[in-house]
Amino acid sequence: MEQKTTTFLNGSGLKQKMDDIQPGLVEETPQDHSKEDSKKLIWTLVVIIGLFVLTFAAFKLYNAYAAPVPMTLEELHQANLEGKLPEEQGYLYNGYSFVNIDGLWWTEVTRANRAVKFPLHFSPRDLEDIPVSGSLEAEFYKSDDLYIATDPMVFDKYYTLAVGELSMNVAQGIGIRPIGSCTEENGICDNRTIVSCENTQGLPVVEFVLGEEARIDLNGTCIKITGQGYDITKAADRVLYQWYQIMI
Numbered sequence: 001m002e003q004k005t006t007t008f009l010n011g012s013g014l015k016q017k018m019d020d021i022q023p024g025l026v027e028e029t030p031q032d033h034s035k036e037d038s039k040k041l042i043w044t045l046v047v048i049i050g051l052f053v054l055t056f057a058a059f060k061l062y063n064a065y066a067a068p069v070p071m072t073l074e075e076l077h078q079a080n081l082e083g084k085l086p087e088e089q090g091y092l093y094n095g096y097s098f099v100n101i102d103g104l105w106w107t108e109v110t111r112a113n114r115a116v117k118f119p120l121h122f123s124p125r126d127l128e129d130i131p132v133s134g135s136l137e138a139e140f141y142k143s144d145d146l147y148i149a150t151d152p153m154v155f156d157k158y159y160t161l162a163v164g165e166l167s168m169n170v171a172q173g174i175g176i177r178p179i180g181s182c183t184e185e186n187g188i189c190d191n192r193t194i195v196s197c198e199n200t201q202g203l204p205v206v207e208f209v210l211g212e213e214a215r216i217d218l219n220g221t222c223i224k225i226t227g228q229g230y231d232i233t234k235a236a237d238r239v240l241y242q243w244y245q246i247m248i
Contacts, residue, residue, distance in 0.1 A: 073099070073106060073117070093124045096246050109173075109244050116173045116244075120165065120237045121230075124247050127238040134218035140204045146176045149195050149207040152186035156210065158229050162236040163208055166225075169240050183207060197222035206239070208232065 071079065076099040080090035090099040098107045104119035148167055150159075167178040182189035183196040197207045197219055205222040214231035216239060217224040227235045241247040 073101070076101070076106075077108070091123075091125070094246055098123045107246070109246065111173070111244075112175070118169060118173050120169075120240065121161075122234050122237045124241055127234055127241065127247070130214050130216065130235055130238045132216045132218070132238070132242075136218045136223070137220050139202070140221045143204050144177055145179050145204065146170055147179050147181040147193060147195050147203050147205045149181045149183050149197075149205050151208070151210070152182050152184065152189050154210060156228075158232055159208060159210060162225065162227075162233040165233060166206065166236040166240060170243075173240075174243055181205070197224045208236075 076085070076090060077097045079085050080092065080097045080099050085091075085099065088100065090097065092098070096107050096109070098105050100106075100123075101119070104121060105123040106117065106119045108115055108117045110116070148163060148170075150163055167180075170176045170178045179193065181193045181195050183194070185194060193201075193203070195201055195203055195205050195207075197205065197217070200221050203221065207222060207224045209224060209226045210228050210232070211226040212228060214227035214235045216235055217226070223239060225232065225235045225239060227233075238247065
């Protein structure tokens, strides 16, 4: 039987066999390319976000199970006594353990049958070159009060730090009551005792003085602490270590 051929008319009226038209040779439009590119971009973003989430989760799990647990103060002292800390983190001085935590040096002493744990900004090794001269009379140690004499005209953060560090340790660690005093008359010194190393009135006095050289002068019933910047805090810490009988 003879096969029939289907024909159709094109725009110019010419016949063309359907068999001559090749399937799949349809021209793609720019819109088709745009849709395909958008799909690829979306899948790429999904993959990237997924990888990021997995990486973050793995990092959190690692920190939870592998990160070291911070040591307590007691654990640090024990490690220090066993020689397991680097020098910048801990060392022994005259039998006392010193450990550094967040920039402060902690140690422990026993006073009146109780343990006193305290931090200072500097450790004994930082203070060995600060000169101490003179001596104190026995009267200095007989009072439960200590007059902290400051210059009312000085407004300096290091000066204030030194005064605060010494006053707090005198009260909490040594068990003496610090009394705020002034070295001269001033409106802000109303109802305060006016004393200095030149005018102690027979009272135990610690006077703070701004000066270029960090030093400690002992005279009668007065301790004069001199320095500027962190050096005045160093001088104050040097006095405290001597009171705690850690340094001589």
